[in-house]
Amino acid sequence: MAGLTDPDLLFAPETRTLARALYAGVKDLPIVSPHGHTDPRWYALNEPFPDPAQLLIVPDHYIFRMLFSQGVRLEELGVPTLEWAPVETDGRTIWRRFAEHYYLFRSTPTRLWLDHVLEHLFGIDEPLDASTADRHYDMIAALLSRDDYRPRALFERFNIEVIATTEGALDDLKWHRMIRDSGWHGRVVTAYRPDAVVDPDFEGFLANLDRLGEITGCDTGSWAGYLEAHRRRRAYFKEFGATSSDHGHPTAETANLSGAAAEELFNRIRRGSEDERERKLFRAQMLTEMAKMSLDDRLVLQIHPGSWRNHSPAIFQKFGRDKGFDIPTRTDYVAALKPLLDCVGLERDLTVILFTLDETSYARELAPLAGVYPALRLGPAWWFHDSPEGMRRFREMTTETAGFYNTVGFNDDTRAFPSIPARHDVARRVDCAFLARLVAEHRLREEEAHELAGELAYTLAKRAYRL
Amino acid sequence: MAGLTDPDLLFAPETRTLARALYAGVKDLPIVSPHGHTDPRWYALNEPFPDPAQLLIVPDHYIFRMLFSQGVRLEELGVPTLEWAPVETDGRTIWRRFAEHYYLFRSTPTRLWLDHVLEHLFGIDEPLDASTADRHYDMIAALLSRDDYRPRALFERFNIEVIATTEGALDDLKWHRMIRDSGWHGRVVTAYRPDAVVDPDFEGFLANLDRLGEITGCDTGSWAGYLEAHRRRRAYFKEFGATSSDHGHPTAETANLSGAAAEELFNRIRRGSEDERERKLFRAQMLTEMAKMSLDDRLVLQIHPGSWRNHSPAIFQKFGRDKGFDIPTRTDYVAALKPLLDCVGLERDLTVILFTLDETSYARELAPLAGVYPALRLGPAWWFHDSPEGMRRFREMTTETAGFYNTVGFNDDTRAFPSIPARHDVARRVDCAFLARLVAEHRLREEEAHELAGELAYTLAKRAYRL
């Protein structure tokens, strides 16, 4: 192959011809990005991106966790500490450190994404290593200073039809307002992420409830007022394009308490109950409350459970959240979701999208559940599993029971804006390779595979997320 | 490919030639169906099958659960409610609804099975969709009215050497008696399924015990009489060809109580104990009791654990059991089976066949257990996993530790009689493809693969089930 990414990337030799043909039909489809974490400020202000290291290395937990695992300190990579202890600030130095260790990423998705970015965004065709680090750095830095590398220009170049960001329930959405008021035609929507006001373990939870009351003019000292405040925030988020809410609970546990019991639980929580079971039950109940609100306002409800956040207290204390120390855990869905499903699972106008970090649930629990409950759909392979093998396992373990049409296409789920085309490209390639295999084994007709390739790359996401 | 099913179905291009050769050696072997749920009444009365929808759609939970998941109501598919609320009764309308949604089944086993039935049983070579629905319906309906499409004719055409049905312990086996008395040479045997008289949570359990006493003339008010009643029923089932019993418990839990403790537990259960632990313990103990009876009467004991039955109470209340809402759960075997294995696991004349809905147990628990305990064998990939990927995973995850000879061939496990040849065909193809891969990688010699293909398709089932 010439360059960094082969045109046949991810296509098995034995089914390559068909995979190529399927991919040719979808590679230029617009990007629908219904779930992600890019910063709306970028699109609002449209300022140039910072230096290559600040853009591509420092904020990427996939990258710094791997280097950290091999003995590089986070400070050496410019990752800021909570107390602003001195860390490396020279972009070129950070970039060189990364380049020296780039071999660590062999056969990881980070490697695929970054090679794609280097070649397709920055026109680089030499492999990154210590010897090429400076040359690459200079090329990227030069391009980042150009107007056609500003956020909105890239958004358009990337052919993004719509992208969702994620904002907390207390966010004023000012960047979204600025985008809307700017007259720019790029479609950037928000999503409602209320963890800070539904999870009693969240930092500052009680103060957050007070703040929620101030923002909405509701009495968040009462259960009714608290629910009403959610309704108003959801409506406010919908004004800025939101079509979904998102919930990142430690488990998939749900509850279906009576109104009176829920109110009493809220009252105890509101008074600062330290009872771990009550706090857990409240989170569980709130998933069901959110689902009930979705019946009215039609927001799609996303559940992202099963991450043990901030596993290392030493790292958490020094560097804070999202530093690569979120570890997947075993996750049950069959018992955990039953209360929510008993309440709203048979609703045909509700969409609840389930994600997992526990692949053992794909064939055993998630596909059987989504293959019968009308309200359920399966989100794509998530986080550590958003990788060629991970996506292949997702299809192999869900399709035979849930089919393709109970899945929702691809989520890039990223804050790494430059990598968005790479991520969608990898997903499209993996799906085309999977479909090619089915056709080669006569499990699917070729024309069906072409139709499905388009569904998986584009249509299912639009439909499931109501975009 | 011409028609609906390619001659190379399920053969990977890179090992196709050998897979074909292996398959050629087994495709015409008689069908041994040692575990299933067809209705013995069919073979007894030999009446024509009903209309295409009543035969192929309405009773098939794989089909209606998928359509339900995408918003079709069960009533629209003719699924009867418990209270006989009006549901669609027009076969053609139901068939059309199904045809419009047939694309949902892409890459599911239902699609493979149904395409096989359409082509090989009904001579159809056009894909099913809304545009062909009526034509297909007419063709099928016309054939179903012919004598050579009656149950016994199909049984013979399907080349079924022996088929097992499953009857409850209280069944009088009158259809089996009628088959036997009819002089027809088709071999239809029963299997002993005592869930209704061993599971205290079964509907009408205590009345069932009374009835068991009446039927057998035993005092089912006493532990000794209750056990004797089982022995007599097992003997009765054996008169109608039974070579196996079958047990569908929520978990694989077993117990090995002393005679006195078991008797005391029975007495409490017999008096209607509501203690959940006692009820569970009784089920667990009864698996061991059944195994001990098998030592005497040589019935093969099958354990089918791990399904959370009737997950949706709303559906259960309206439509009853078996409506697609049985969801697999995580299942332990290592601790759960220990009491039974401590009691009878080393017996070389006992056969206990283990099934699972939790594929994580294949390599971790089931293969290591079956690879050492003489009494244990592994049943094939079951239910949601009776699919090409599911069967491949079963072989990949069990063979290296348990070998092929601790497995028992294929079970179709179906009440969908017309699909039986399709199901065995898929299983034979998947196994031949798996064996071809082993030969291609020089892990097996070609002559061994031919021998194994026959074992997996035919001999292992006969031997394991003593048929």
Add this chain to the structure above:
Amino acid sequence: MAGLTDPDLLFAPETRTLARALYAGVKDLPIVSPHGHTDPRWYALNEPFPDPAQLLIVPDHYIFRMLFSQGVRLEELGVPTLEWAPVETDGRTIWRRFAEHYYLFRSTPTRLWLDHVLEHLFGIDEPLDASTADRHYDMIAALLSRDDYRPRALFERFNIEVIATTEGALDDLKWHRMIRDSGWHGRVVTAYRPDAVVDPDFEGFLANLDRLGEITGCDTGSWAGYLEAHRRRRAYFKEFGATSSDHGHPTAETANLSGAAAEELFNRIRRGSEDERERKLFRAQMLTEMAKMSLDDRLVLQIHPGSWRNHSPAIFQKFGRDKGFDIPTRTDYVAALKPLLDCVGLERDLTVILFTLDETSYARELAPLAGVYPALRLGPAWWFHDSPEGMRRFREMTTETAGFYNTVGFNDDTRAFPSIPARHDVARRVDCAFLARLVAEHRLREEEAHELAGELAYTLAKRAYRL
């Protein structure tokens, strides 16, 4: 193929050319065997090996468990009972029994290993079965009597650069001393396995502590003296080349008690506490204590959790340990290791190597943990999973998150000395086939694959184990 093992063994046809090329670069690399159970007495005394059955069948639990599962009694295979009841002693008879049942091992790793041994060590090219059993037996027996088939000659012929054995903490290492004093240049090192003096459930635990005190001159009646005794034994083992310790706990549970709490716990345990939670907690605490000692003496710490030892009490009572009745169990790492990781997980000079018998932990827990904690590395696919499919799953499920460089190459983990080259050969082939697939799909450049093949076959093991 001519002979028993094809030159293309384990290479998929579609990527064979590249796999061959990669394999050519590593097949003759020296063997580094950093974890195993060969008997140091062999290398010390250099006596001829016993007859073929005593060498290859009787001590191999992979072999006798499979035959036992199919009805052969252990006595018939010469497996000694604890009370020295009569068992088969005639090597030829045992060998014939094995040969008659050799078909049971089709598609198991035992078959691959043994065919390799037969062909490459004993020059046999006919498949083993009842008809060839005697001929094979005679050939093997004749060779075993030759000087160039004695342990040291084979060690050299096998091109073993270094091999680790495993000795209990109370072992006097006399065979290691004899090897060292003999002037032979073969590098045989020990490893520190303290289960008998850290696990209160171990047979004779309290007496073992007394003995530990005598050996070391430490007061093992006190916590401080007990810890000091460990330090001295570790230092002693290091004199005989040890670079690692090894810990075979039922679970991965660790603890991180304060010094005072640990001391108090030790005192209760030392007085013979029967409290199961305390005994468990002590084992858990001792893993952390060992890790802290590793910070000082740099022994690599290996954790081998999750085996339910001696599952059948009847077999255990009659035949003792290691009779094929060790069954894997579900194993948690995320919560279990947290206390140890909180204590030492961020240390860059510590190496803790994690093994698992629960493959569900690969992608969900182990790769995410090893992909961020500097102290963690992943051991290779272990025990039942040390097989082509098992090793492939290991790579597929760990590489995308942990990369290759957080793994430690291959362990043969065997007491079956003649099979060591076969085991390393299978591992090298599986890794080369995996890498070839990555190159064929353009996920890796060819020169990277060559470099990685060498790392996986040789360098990673040396580096991780500090050999």
